[in-house]
Amino acid sequence: MKRNTYLVLGLLGFAALLTSCGNGNQGKGSSGALNSSNAEKVYVAPGEHDEFYAFMSGGYSGNLTVYGLPSGRMFKEIPVFSQFPTSGYGYSEETKPMLNTSFGFVPWDDSHHPDISQTNGELDGRWIFINGNNTPRIARIDLQTFETAEIIEVPNSAGNHSSSFITENTEYVVAGTRFSVPVPQADMPIKDYKGNFKGALSFISVDPEDGRMDIKFQILMPGFNYDLSHPGRGKSHGWFFFTTYNTEEANTLLEVNASQNDKDFIAAINWKKIEEYVNNGGGTKMPANYAHNVYSDETHTATSTMVKEVLTVDPTKIPGAVFFLPTPKSPHGCDVDPSGEYIIGNGKLSADLTVHSFDKMIAAIEGKKFDGEAYGIPILKFEDVLAGTVKSGGLGPLHTEFDGEGNAYTTFFISSEVVMWKLGTWEVIDRKPTYYSVGHLMIPGGNSRKPFGKYVVAMNKITKDRYLPTGPELEHSAQLYDISGGKMELIYDFPTHGEPHYAAGIPAELLAPKSKKFYKLADNKHPYATLGAADAKVVREGKDVHIYMSTIRSHFTPDNIEGVKVGDKVYFHITNQEQDFDVPHGFAVIGANTSELLVMPGQTKTIIWEPKQVGVWPFYCTDFCSALHQEMQGYVRVSPASSNIELSWSLGD
Amino acid sequence: MKKASLLMIIGPLFLLGLFAFPLWNIMLGAPQYPEPLGMNIHITGIQGVSEFDLQNIDGLNHYIGMKTIPKPGEMWEFNIFPMVIIGMVGLGVLIGLLGFFGKVGYRWFLGWFLLMSILGILGMYDFNVWLTDYGSNLDPHAIIKVVNEDGTPMTYKPPLFGNQKMLNFDVTSLPSTGGYMMFVGMTLTVVASYLGWKSKKSEEKQGSKEAVAA
Incomplete structure (x- = not known):
């Protein structure tokens, strides 16, 4: 296939040459037969870098x-x-x-x-x-x-x-x-x-x-x-x-x-x-x-x-x-x-x-x-x-x-x-x-x-x-x-x-x-950062619920959250624990009236989710992060505003 | 004998390189790791070649159920090895000094080399036992369980020496700077033994000639 492409490009180049020669004295613009491989000039081979x-x-x-x-x-x-x-x-x-x-x-x-x-x-x-x-x-x-x-x-x-x-x-x-x-x-x-x-x-x-x-x-x-x-x-x-x-x-x-x-x-x-x-x-x-x-x-x-x-x-x-x-x-x-x-x-x-x-x-x-x-x-x-x-x-x-x-x-x-x-x-x-x-x-x-x-x-x-x-x-x-x-x-x-x-x-x-490869987690000074999975937690402040969530291949901590109610304002504070080049994790939750988050290693990002309906609602990682990316998901249980279910969160229980 | 004794003093000092440089190095490269991950094995503990390599190796290994790479406090070897090396350096230098003042002969030099070799082989044996345990003592709940063609679970013991393909990783295990310095130092003690033996022989010849002359 590739060889065919070269062949076609080569032929095209040859055709171009013929055309420019055909232009007679105007052909001064072309810089000679041996120097005419334009394909070569722009070709950056797979894995090579641009100049x-x-x-x-x-x-x-x-x-x-x-x-x-x-x-x-x-x-x-x-x-x-x-x-x-x-x-x-x-x-x-x-x-x-x-x-x-x-x-x-x-x-x-x-x-x-x-x-x-x-x-x-x-x-x-x-x-x-x-x-x-x-x-x-x-x-x-x-x-x-x-x-x-x-x-x-x-x-x-x-x-x-x-x-x-x-x-x-x-x-x-x-x-x-x-x-x-x-x-x-x-x-x-x-x-x-x-x-x-x-x-x-x-x-x-x-x-x-x-x-x-x-x-x-x-x-x-x-x-x-x-x-x-x-x-x-x-x-x-x-x-x-x-x-x-x-x-x-x-x-x-x-x-x-x-x-x-x-x-x-x-x-x-x-x-x-x-x-x-x-x-x-x-x-x-x-x-x-x-x-x-x-x-x-x-x-x-x-x-x-x-x-x-x-x-x-x-x-x-x-x-x-x-x-x-x-x-x-x-x-x-x-x-x-x-x-x-x-x-x-x-x-x-x-x-x-x-x-x-x-x-x-x-x-x-x-x-x-x-x-x-x-x-x-x-x-x-x-x-x-x-x-x-x-x-x-x-x-x-x-x-x-x-x-x-x-x-x-x-x-x-x-x-x-x-x-x-x-x-x-x-x-x-x-x-x-x-x-x-x-x-x-x-x-x-x-x-x-x-x-x-x-x-x-x-x-x-x-x-x-x-x-x-x-x-x-x-x-x-x-x-x-x-x-x-x-x-x-x-x-x-x-x-x-x-x-x-x-x-x-x-x-x-x-x-x-x-060019920076990733942010150091140890240098993360975000007030809602989760610097290790052990620090993951959920905190209620009136109607505001702050979820301190960590991500690493291939799970969220926590991935089961209960005690959220209709009418709450839920802040997902996502911290990516990875410390390797090009391992972002994404975050999206059903019905969020905003965008996803794409969180680079060592970074913390936050979106607000305001659940409007009772139910058990999933969230997941949007960036194909690993072989078990499809398993990187979780649930939030949303109860009626009048419910007295206590906040709880877990992973792997 | 003086030259041999000087070499016998210098040789063991090369072992001090083990406190500055790694003894061994294991590199793991894969298609998605164009910059390979790496472990440097020092006598005082295992370190990543790059700052976060150990964390990333552990992250990958959790899929196949391998234990995390031990911290210095988690293996007795990292306490004992430095003491053994210090002891051997001290002993070697002492033997060299005694040789220099004519108190001991080349056999002591050779003795030190043999002792160091035995300890080295024991160390390698211990290292290999750890590698085997690390690579085959897997969590039964591992996410990914790969079996060999004969149905036995695949193990992930890195090679002690040389290159091996493991799943998507190319693993290369070779001595590193500290290890090479140790080999050089030990070789110097062999040379010292040889020179000591040669000078002893020529002394004996000299002695027998003198005896004949007398």
């Missing part, structure tokens, strides 16, 4: 998925902003606080732009950050446990889209608002938007030791839409760049009304200057209300704290802190090359890319060559800061990444292609179609000083006929290009989950050795 991890945002799934490159195999879906019944995230008592916000419990979000922590501009693989777009939040995911460790809500923000990008020593994770709103929120006519709404750009500090986030300051910018952003690096470290659109400040039919200005802006923010201003007591403390949710690997429990104050900064009060760089045609992506010199504005309504020069920008600022101002913020002259224009021949540029070899790769949504071009000369080197309508693209380390320029992953918005059809709704498609040969070669195509916007890739060797 890279790829973390793809889930978009409207609210989560983050983990893939291997080049195989395109999915390893895990990490629940972040959305409830995830598979593990009980957002359902278990321990994880519900993770999804707490100033709007109450918000069980879903739209996750967009993952970014991996850096040291000296290079990936260090400690954490990955991602933004929730709808109810503005930033999450930090621990890359030892691959679990969400912290979520902080961002006040004064709406449509948290120009996020979550980090500075080159992970000093800050930055979150900008896409929708400007009244700050503070107010009951006012929508048509009074212009001049009254504000766009908050939040700089969230990251503790270098434990990664804890804290909103250091918010810059209250004019009421434009802040679309995307990227940090300066190397010589431009200390600056942050945001694309804007709707500098018209339209509040209705933006499709037309926000596309009138020939140029919008890239906002250049000297955050070091603002940080200094704030450290010297600058800024205004403003009342606020936002949630800060932190998960502990020791208590296996999240806590949610409401924060009541945020420090805001008026950028016009800090001379030299903020400038506008005119950029044509409603720029979307805002990308900075590995050297920190070039700032690329991807003008989504144009054919061309605008590249600004950091050095020229500094010279123009020093020469005070301004072209007016907007709301007190100096506007630099377009010609003074322009490094060059890429005449791409494509349509609808969205995002650019870099390979570290002096090349840039830009996605074109409308013409559905990736264009490879050279930094400095702006000449187009290669172009390859995508299937179809590509949004973001990713090169591992592409948002750092040191990209690993071996592959480009294109994340497409439209799938159509790429895979076997599955009714009207399809997964999105991704394409993998090999860029190691100086050109782009499409080598693979795989479906992705949710709607990946951005992604972040990192060499596997930087993460795999640190």
Whole structure:
């Protein structure tokens, strides 16, 4: 069977060769007969490991998925902003606080732009950050446990889209608002938007030791839409760049009304200057209300704290802190090359890319060559800061990444292609179609000083006929290009989950050795943990019944419980006693109005069960844990509310 | 004889390695254990190769009704063996020193080696008895009862030396660092005995030559 597959793949490869040769002089794109085994390039043999991890945002799934490159195999879906019944995230008592916000419990979000922590501009693989777009939040995911460790809500923000990008020593994770709103929120006519709404750009500090986030300051910018952003690096470290659109400040039919200005802006923010201003007591403390949710690997429990104050900064009060760089045609992506010199504005309504020069920008600022101002913020002259224009021949540029070899790769949504071009000369080197309508693209380390320029992953918005059809709704498609040969070669195509916007890739060797295998039971500080089967018990506190239950292959302790009554609130606190890699136990009980629990070795998780009917009701392990998994079950006897049966519990009696 | 005596002092000291390193090692690998579980047998007790290996081996063994791996206090051997080793090291060094000052001869060296060998064989015999009991004295209520082709219950005695397939596990049992150090130390005492014997012989030759000359 396998041999047949090889044969078919081989024949297909051969056919592809013939086709490309048939294209005559266009065949320059193919890199020769001996180098054309694309199947080999993506083939990761059974038991072998991929070279890279790829973390793809889930978009409207609210989560983050983990893939291997080049195989395109999915390893895990990490629940972040959305409830995830598979593990009980957002359902278990321990994880519900993770999804707490100033709007109450918000069980879903739209996750967009993952970014991996850096040291000296290079990936260090400690954490990955991602933004929730709808109810503005930033999450930090621990890359030892691959679990969400912290979520902080961002006040004064709406449509948290120009996020979550980090500075080159992970000093800050930055979150900008896409929708400007009244700050503070107010009951006012929508048509009074212009001049009254504000766009908050939040700089969230990251503790270098434990990664804890804290909103250091918010810059209250004019009421434009802040679309995307990227940090300066190397010589431009200390600056942050945001694309804007709707500098018209339209509040209705933006499709037309926000596309009138020939140029919008890239906002250049000297955050070091603002940080200094704030450290010297600058800024205004403003009342606020936002949630800060932190998960502990020791208590296996999240806590949610409401924060009541945020420090805001008026950028016009800090001379030299903020400038506008005119950029044509409603720029979307805002990308900075590995050297920190070039700032690329991807003008989504144009054919061309605008590249600004950091050095020229500094010279123009020093020469005070301004072209007016907007709301007190100096506007630099377009010609003074322009490094060059890429005449791409494509349509609808969205995002650019870099390979570290002096090349840039830009996605074109409308013409559905990736264009490879050279930094400095702006000449187009290669172009390859995508299937179809590509949004973001990713090169591992592409948002750092040191990209690993071996592959480009294109994340497409439209799938159509790429895979076997599955009714009207399809997964999105991704394409993998090999860029190691100086050109782009499409080598693979795989479906992705949710709607990946951005992604972040990192060499596997930087993460795999640190990946945690299980939690130590001895370190479990959960208040309802059962650290040994001897400690299993059932405790009644009024109507609340707490069941301290332990699991080990292949039984629950206790597995027979009597004395529970209709109207009780039963807490199943499940502690997995296993201390081995990949031996989770699951827990489910009939009629629970919640999800299952999937409990990792050494962990404790809790669900609430409110029995409504008298009877003897079973519970069981949902994860095929062992040869006797089917025997891993138990019963709870539920008596009428008026019953006086005493609580009792047992195993093996 | 001085060289032989020095070797006789050094050789027994190698046995002290048994206090730092395991005597024996048993590894259990299976399809679902790409990283095998392992036991290190020290003279003071049994330890897991990785932190939770013993717990996991016990967890697996409960299916087939094996007893849990004994803790140091549960086997007299783990109290006696260290004392025997200390005693033998002391005795060996003492013999070496006496040899160095010409008080005893190579026969004492060889005697120490033979005594150590007998004790070693007794130790191995005892270890094998324990392995047999551990592997065949099974709980009659075991969850999984496997019978051999002839209908007798399958036993799970790990091999004393070498490799054996047991159900889904490949079990490998070999001496470990401490054991190898003991073998090296004992070999040194044999060399010491040989050198002692050689120098004695040459002394005798010398003596008889002198006698002839006289």
